[in-house]
Amino acid sequence: MAGYRKDEAQDWAWESLKGQWSTLVTPFNQDKSYDEEGMRRNIRHIHKLGTVGAGCTWAMGEFWSLTFDERCRVMDTVADESRGKILTGAHVTHTSTKDMIELAHRAETSGIDLLMVASPYMVAKTEDQVFEYVKLLADNTDMAIMFYNSPQFGFVMSPQGLKRLCQIPNVVGVKEASFNQQTSIETHLLIGKQSVISTPDEWIFHKANELGFQQQVMFANTSDWRFDTPECNRYVQFIDKATKGDLDTEFYNKYLKDLKALSDKWWGGTVKKYSGVLPASMCKYWGELMGMAGGGVRSPLIDLTDEEKETLKSELLPLIPTAEHTGSGSSRDHAVWLNEKSSRDTDFSGMMLLVSVQDMPEAIEADMGGADIIDVKNLQEALVGSGHPNLVDEARKKIPAEKHVSVTLGVVPNQAGTVAMAVRAAGMLNATSVKVGFCEADYETALDILTQSKEALYGYDTKLIGSLFADNLLFGGLEPRLMVKLARESGCDGFLIDTLTKDGRNLFDFIPENELRDIVMEGKSYGLSTALSGHLKLSDLDELARINPDIVGV
Template identity: 25%
Template sequence: MNFGRVLTAMVTPFDDQLRLDAEKTKTLVNYLIENGTDGIVVAGTTGESPTLTRQEKLELFKLVLETAAGRVPIIAGTGSNNTEESIELTKEAETIGADGIMLVTPYYNKPSQEGLYQHFKAIAESTTLPIMLYNIPGRASVNMLPETIIRLAQIENIVSVKEASGDLDAAAKIIEETPDSFTVYSGDDSLTLPLLSIGGTGIVSVASHIIGNEMKQMVESFLDGDIVYAANLHRKLLPVMKALFAAPSPAPVKQALELNGISVGKVRLPLVPLNEEEAAALGKVIEEYNSQK
């Protein structure tokens, strides 16, 4: 299944007491849809999922679905390192009306490849929703090998993977050996164009909060055959992409949104806001980029 080309892994807006902020969330959803986003991933890592309660996740799913009102697909982050808990949250997301779910590799437990397969298979059997797998060894401490993803792609409703291992050889193997209908998204903004060049579908992006239209333009230019322009745009966008990961995400992108007039509040502990030096460095990159528009 194709969820679109540029999906945004949405930050979770908080108020001054770091509670979910419904109005800020509505504003952010509308802003993203108006600025290049083809689909929204809710309560993923960028949405600070480790610090969201189950009830908060459900509230967030409902709120984003209501606000999007069918304009773009909404993918609910229901993955965790607890298989039964993921199954329960997935069922509730399906009842609420999510268009799909994203399942991260179980972190901390460090399961074997067979354990990963059985985990995702069990969740897939509990729902009719299309599933995007999410491989991010840098955060989860386990790398789901291409062979495991290829095997999982044989399950009817496992239709996609967000590949954030940074390994283009692995991505190429997945693209080559899965059904044509199976989609592979980059989980790294800076690898969007390289992944497209080997047959990938698009990006699940953090940077699209700030440069969504430009990311969309880059993808569409490449697909239209204007590779030189797409490459030029990639190089121009790279400093912004890098600046948004200069400190633990999503602190930089939340700060950048504030700089661009979109209020989303601060991050919850154990993350901390940018310090003065980090904020100044980010502000300089955003200012320089905005001045070149």
């Protein structure tokens, strides 16, 4: 918990509630149980976006569907994973005031930084009732409280009623989400100099410029993780500037307007379809397309249909932002780390050549022969294994610094700590990238191993490449068509699809050209580097040119 006393709550809020705050969904497993690891991944993801705070168990977090114990578990997870990274808020509204107070105490002991409370969504139909309800909470906690003014709770407070609430000492402000622009504007003008007022939509900044007030925090919405990627956080950049009084309309129109229009279309359409309910199902699926854990919604909410999902995916993928790159010669505007060590002045297809080596003479020959990436591996070890670290060290010293030297760990064991240690070694050896491959592993195991491997590379320039094998199903292994999803959810920088069989068949014998092209295009849309290998021959060049992966391995 942030270090402030009750009588310091308002000062703390002015100092701390700034920039972009995120609204977290509550991810579920297939059986609709709480997905704790998914929540942890989501927090790590939004931290990479530059988001400064996040709220859990809010309306978008389906708090009403969670048991008391689940709400506590979510708060514990969020506080633990966010500690030292971002600030946190927990929503504690409950029809039972006893449970509301107990949730507040649990939030405080967990390390949550502030509380959010709304009208108790049953019985309360007057502003006096809501005031007494909020005051009861405030009297029983020292934590800062933001009031959530939303029709989702069955009652909307007037600006005058909100002013009265904010006179309670530790009620520090309002998330004014009434969806009534006049109410939002009047609230800002009436109490915006005494309390932190936030309307969670960008239109408020234009009104602020026009009417002379300022909103210092976007508290809170889902737009950061629905509009941004870790490689390209334009929404967070826009909010950071706007909350400081610098409204960059040109930047917004250039980079965000189309995404916002698509969001408004789907948000409005889903709300209308379900008669005013917040579109958690739409946001969760949108988030999955951006690399977040979602897992569907709990009843009585209804998930998007397969047709709706396919339509949203087709409309969103072309708009997902990628980092701009201004280097000469290459048309690659994603996975720009590949360009940084490319010695080519021009590259008309964008494909780079990866050559596998097992000793230093092979490495020198590959370098002299024009390989873009020299990949150290050991083909004699099991299905495929890792080269000795001394070879990697020597290759990195003798191969020019502007060239890529990668490390293949091969088919790794289902032991996250062991693999993370090997990945860290690749980083310490200054490898450009390290590939981690899976055969006989289930999805969750592979995801855990890659996630921990990515954490092991913190502070190193080495990129993490996840790898699946096109012929995995022959070995009872993981479906290779899950590669993009696995790479995205684990935070990989790229992926490789290879083969294990040595009977003369190659990559195209297991996955046809059209499917490989779709996988590569989807990967590029997410900013991932894309690589294909697996007994490829000169006769495959036409197919490879049409697919156009970033890297072709031989």
